Amino acid sequence: MKSKITLKELSKLLNVSISTVSKALHDSPEISPKTAERVKELAKLHNYRPNPVAVNLKKSKTGTIGVVIPNISNSFFARVLSGMEAEAQKHEQQVITYISNESLDREKQICDMLTSGMVDGVLIAVSEETQKKQEYDHLFALLDYDIPVVIYDRINLGLPADKIGVDDEKSFYDATKFFKEKGLEKIGLASAIHHVGIGQLRIKGYEKGMQDLDSLYMATSTKPAELKRKIKELITSEKVEALLCTDFESSIMATRIAYEENIKVPEELKLIGYISKEVAEYLTPSISYIEQHPQELGSQAVEVLNNRLEGKYESGQFEEKIIATTMVHLESTGF
Template sequence: MITQKELAKKLNISISTVSKALNNSPEIGKETIERVHALAKFYKYQPNQNAVNLKKRETKTIGVIVPNITNRFFAKVLFSIQEEASNLGYNIIICNSNESLQKEKDSLKVLSNGSVDGFIVAVSEETQLTKDYSHFEGLVNEEIPLIMFDRVLDKINCDKVIIDDADASKKAVNALIEKGREQIAFVSTIFDLNVGKLREHSYEEAIKFNFNNKKKPLILHITPEKDSQSQIRSFLENNPKIDGVISADNISGTQTLNVAISMGYKIPEAISIIGFADDAISKLSVPKLSILDQNATKMGEATVHLLMKRLKNKADEMPKSTQIIPTVLNNAGSL
């Protein structure tokens, strides 16, 4: 079935113009309206009823879909979204995809019946692995407001809020080098996600640049099939000269710190460790984990403000934007 986007492409006009012409808007000239209706009739165009419902109603409600509601980072972003939305007179409906593509699709389908005015989404792991983006493409084609945060898809043309992952990894490498570290490793449990890949790639580039390609990156991908602490222990035993570690996520940094201490390493004298995490995670070890704070609160606020801007400018051809939230390196004790 043909979409408004495809009609617009065939007629060489904007999607917004097609939408207005189909609704016989006085803003559009008679000739253009006739051309749009003629082509729509030829291709037997049928409007997406869910999208029509969503456009016609103002519910003062936002649909928020996250991949793991128990994850500390997503929980903090959710809290921030709820607080900011409430301040602006909006409610939110939260759905947990549990890293499932089908649950993500089901959540969008259920909420697209007119229950919400727009969506804020962090993409599930399965969606990224399968590269099935059809459910998001449908939203974009029907001009339903969509904001992606943290886990975003480059191929989906929507507004996005992210942290500067590349800069954060480089910042961590530079901080370790300033402490005199020469064998810097990278550990990750999110190596199959876009954010994990970006953080890892930036780490590799920073190592090559700072050491003039004389040192090889040392990388551990922690898999769920085996005990994570055992994997970290084996990695440290097989690379005894490691004196610095960067963790890509909010769990592996604390795990690495605790394993290193159990092996007799003094932290930070023997090994310095930095993790992408927050203050709460940092406090789970002694000494506290030094962190790259992802500013979950600011990210949540930014997604709401960006969605409000999009809702107020539905009729405009406002270009999609990507807002970058800076990270902050906090030396809590392990650097």
């Protein structure tokens, strides 16, 4: 009698990763036909089946979707959730919200709960720790249980799932180009999220925009004290004319350092940050920012999930939507 086998055991027998096995079983175009055939043959030989409890539960819809938020203190995600809730109501769906607190272990716990069949699908922004360690087996487990997954915001991950995000790279390319067109050359970048996907995309956009200039001026660190020191050097020693900030922390830090060093914004330093409208407008001076349209992001994430649930996408083919950002000029750009 053929014995049942788990996804992890299949990967060991084939000497490939769990993600490769899962992608092959889900007909991902990322996997070569030869590898996919090997995986499927071995899975058939060992009578591989997804968790039967979850499969049985998935035969009828629950009317509920699970949303995993990485950071509740970030107002961006609160606005994303608002968009999700509004769109879910249109589909008569309930939203269960989980918070990973940027923790890989917590994210694993949440995904383990979600494999019980309690939701029709999952919307997830992957935690910083998960991206840093590149451990995605718990996400492949959701796919293994035939639970549709939509990855939102933090989308530059090699996962066979539908994705929706904003044009992070283009936003900083356009911001860099904007300053160059105004005659500035010493344009800097500050980042506390250079180690995760969205930070890397924004940095890539800046670097592309600076290709025809001799120098890059970058301050990056996950340690607040070190980041503060590096930003201070850019502003005081390097005397950059403009600074692009990839995240809330670096935006606020740059504003504070300019104030402490008596550097006038925007006369001596111009700033653009990834910062929420609610904060940007009430700083002195107000900070120009990249508007990511989070409500629209949340709404479209739910729409994509429902398209998947309704069979509007082909198996093995994944939707990727990119929402255009908007550069909003307030006092800190001064043009």
